[in-house]
Amino acid sequence: MSSKSAKRRNRRIVGGVVAAVVVGGVALAVVNRDDGGGDAQPAAAENITPSARGFLEPPALADRVSAGELPPIDERIPSEPFVVGPGVLLEEEHLDWEDGRYGGTLEFAAMGASGFVNIVGTTVLRSPGQTTEESAPNVVSGFEVDDDYTTFSFTLRDGLRWSDGEPVTTEDVRFTLEDVYGDPEADRPAPSWLYTAGDPSKSLANLEVHDELSFTLTFDESYGQFVADLNSWIPSYAELIKPAHYLKQFHAAHADATELAALVEESGRGDWQTLLDYRDVPHWEVGEPRALGMPTLNAWVLDESGENLTRYVRNPYFWHVDASGHQLPYIDEIVVNRVVDSDALTNAMLAGQVSLASGGEVALNNMPVLKQNAERSGFRVFTTGSFNNPLQLFLNRDYEWTEAGSQWQAVISDPQQRFHRAIAAAIDDEAINDAVYFGLYGDLDPSWRSFDPAQAGALLDELGMTLGSNGMRTYPDGSPFSLGITYPVGSSDVNPVAELLRSQLAEVGIRVELTSLEESLFNQRKETNQVMASLMINDGPGWASGISEDYLPNHKGPWAPEQWQYFLSRGERGRPLEPAMQEFFELHTSRKQVPPQSDEGVRRWEELVGWFKENHAFIPLTGAQVTPTIADVRLRNLPKEGSPVNLDVYIGSPGLWFDQD
Template identity: 45%
Template sequence: MQHRAAQFLKILCLFISIAPAWVACRSDVHKTSSNTETTEDIKSTESIARPSKTPLPRLPSNLVLASDPISVNRQKYPPPSKYNEVPFFADLVSAGKLPPISERLPVEPFVVGPGVLNSEQWLDWEVGNYGGTIRTTNLNGSMHELALAMGMTILRAPDQSTKDPLPAIVSSYEISADFTQYTLTIREGIKWSDGVPVTTEDVRMTFELYGDERIYPSFPIKARTLGRADGTPGKLTIIDELTFRITFDAPYGQFLAELSSWIPDYTLLFRPAHFIKQFHADYTDMAKIRPILDELEMRTWEDLVILKDMRHWELYREHGVGVPSLTPWIAEEVTSSVVRAVRNPYYWKVDIAGNQLPYIDQVEAEVSNQLQSITLKTAAGEYDVVTSFAQIREMPLYRENAKRSNIKTVLHGSINNPPILFLNHDYDYENEGSVWQQLVSDPRFGSAMASAIDKEDVNNTLYFGRYTLDGFTKETFDPKASNKLLDEIGMIKRDADGFRTAPNGDRFELTITTAEISPDFLGLGELLKGYFENVGIRTTLDVIGNSLFGQRMNGNELMATIHWSDEPIWAPGISEDYWPGFKGHWAPMSEMYFNTNGESGRKPPPYLQEFFDLHVARKVVPPQSEAGEALYAALVRWFSQHYVTIWPVGRMTVPTVYNADLGNVIKDGYPFDRALDYGMEQLFFKTPQ
């Protein structure tokens, strides 16, 4: 253990001391340059990916990342000895209109049982019953719940984890010791929802689309080396009908998390080639495509391909009907008032008893345009699952109606944190002698601001006392300590209104800007204004519209902002919205410098450069490996020490309301979000439908 720890510290020091050794890796951008090869005919190399247009920094050649390659070809449970026909399809099978269950499943289906989709600590899993319709809802056509319920990852770890994932859509995967090569074998016999086998042609087609500027303006970041906009696109090698390899030109351990994450999902690598080719002029005669264009009032076949080339979150929109997928349910009807999805006859998962999943036959999502209507219908038991639109403040209403409406609630964690305060460390950086730059770069100023905040008051006033207080900001409410720190940094004098002046004696004012996104943004802003003025910091709260907020953030015009973050899923690498220009914009010009390799933006001062070094280091290794977890701990320490964000409270607790007759429901206190919709295929009605 001591040896491994010492080795990791050496690696970490190497990362943090990286001096960019730029190497040219650009070549002529032309649609016939190679980024794909096959073992059958490597000399025939049709380009389906654009090379990087900017140099890519290479990591030290002596960096030791892992002792051995990673090879995984197991499941938690062996395939059952026989499979049971789904009653919903029995008539179709009897009539010869649908193959029997044994022909619809892969040779070895993905087996679901205790501890597979959720850890056994949080779910007492049981074999379920077939049948029924899950009724849910969405607000203003947002298909968030359905997109997540229907989304399927290429690899799968329990809960919101990317640690040691099992093969899911693939049957095995291998990763080289330096995290540059990922070799995956597709699960034999797995089929699209229309019954067509999934093969490496689907992967090849996906990369072809990525490399075609007519379809994709830029190659997706997640499939580029180090997940960077300037990273070289991964090179696809087709080995045979089921096996393929993706090679990166530098270590990219984060890619393991991308293969396991519901954000990119399976559509990162798999698109139904047989379906898309129908609309692609390189594969289908325009005489067949033109009538479709005319019917849809579209001009070009490229526009048609863009419409039909859907990511998983688009499958439950109008044009998603009829698009082959790998999801538990497939869209059958999409209107302005309802979305209906029916079970996928070729779904590739079974339970330990040999029952093809999902248990539920259909999902029906009502489209609502009023949150209050959703709240009342939820309390009345008119929905079977409500996640994002269940509200903590309505808990008394849900509990009051629990028995009458046959509903229950489960309280669990959230993807989001409550709103936090972002201090823009790039604001006014071009002004030599900037007072703001002097203050914000001094950790004592951030600590003083944090110590001025009454976290318990925020929690009780805005969140009914139900949130935690343990965010990245460790300071407790201590106005005396806050005042002392402000004195130490030179903000001793007061103006005629009693507010502190800047260290140089000038008038000082902190402006916090927020958008009309959520009611607690404004509520938090008002509380922060009071806390800061209590220690002598003149504070203005500026509430503006969403569009203007985005424009001013992108223009580096905002001193401080209020926004959410996805911190609960930072550690597993599912989200990186800690990025300095993503939500709260805490260093957007330094980010620009990083993204453009110094061509524009601000060269980060040393303490901000530490962040970028840590970020790059995290990309190199899997986020929940031993090295990845140590790097994340270092990142958390960096945030705690430099106050680019200040956390008034810690983590959220949110409710999910569900039909009391549902089985395989997560336990109360589950620390993660997506408690029911991520893994909805295992839900069932205890009373046979």
């Protein structure tokens, strides 16, 4: 153990029990209760006899247990299960928790395999909702952090098992860090969050294994942000803890050479490295056919993935239980039916073929027809907040940076930010909200920007972007100016918002050219710095908690992609940093030193937000996003209407259940 362990004065936290965690002397959390609370459903109502440990065997698994295909429930649940109840999976004020009942199929319709429905609940630590203030051990049973945020110690749950019944041990962590990320032959770089301060140019976390259940990760510098990464479903557990017993058959250091060569040939992947990468399925893609057979810690296990549907069945070894003794998930299976387009998706909802849909699947402009048909189709329609900001406008500071005499660079690099400020002032947020979002989106915070077309015109005049005879502005050298806005084809709001932007900017003399692209082509142009300006959503509500960092210069719409490359490569490639960008990266790096929602973390985040506003890293078009949702009227343990929590984040919750009464 690191010598820094002597500094620890933290209280060990145990999943499903205890009540507080202290990280580096800073109180971060109130952990989940073990009383379960809520209106527990008695076992007798389901005719299930409790086991010796007080657990209820899911009826869907009883025949397999009787046939000897599965161990009884007492042998499948860890010695310290994660106990769910009020305030555990979501903050108590956003969810009226009820212990549920077993049974049913949750039906979705999607235009892909939709692995997203199965990523909730399997983070290393667990904070309810979109915060990292209330951290409970989840995959682990114990967690400690030293005072300078460099040493993080973990204890895996005793008896935790993969979905195929194999034990989860520190060998799964060692294999991940040393044989996958740490083996040059494997050619698999680690995700950025496992490097010191989240910076791949710095050292990878140093692993020290103590026994089969406990291990320590140590970083060279203070890295309080790591607490948020451990809570985030974006990396999930799967980037730190991989099923070694399964993946070793695809790794040359462990597999029999003859058997591995046969697997490579059978797969047509060319070499073992490519095969390993193919079989080690990222958690975003757990619905893809290649995930079949891969052990998981998710609540549901992929059982079928075909052209028309994806099916998941309950994981018999899932370690969450409620206070009544139910092993979660309550629902036996999830079925995702493939549809060809958004119209087919809406028709499936109207036909009562969808149990739950939210986010991009339910367009606001479809809400009237959905509400009209809700009773007939057996669902209810309501709205919640979102994990996403609505569409933002990104102006690329690095576009044409290598072109001598670039007029774009002449206006976008203005130290007074007059072009950014003019574009921001020319956009009427209320008109966009009313026309596209039925006035349901929130009011725009004026500290970000205010609609003022007169000010926009004056700023453009100061820049020398004068109006020509056609009423459109020129570059300062008199050459024609046109703002090219490129965006990926996606949500139903992007085209009407883009058209409104075009007409609003034309009012101050800015000609706009719109280009919509398939996502893959958009990403190609983004990576080659061919995007002048763009429209994209981002994860703004998740930034303060550290769950997401897609404010970075090339993570969504590119706003300084070449300076991002310079920062990542420590000056080996990309564009040298402008003074303002140097300040940005200093603020961003400083923030990572402490837990995001500690007092100091909040202060540093507010500094970074101030930089965003002053430098117009992105330009918000409306206020806070509202997410429409439809849900089967029988579904329980859903967030309350009006909750700020995005249902997309909760849509695969193992706590959902069907009330059959």
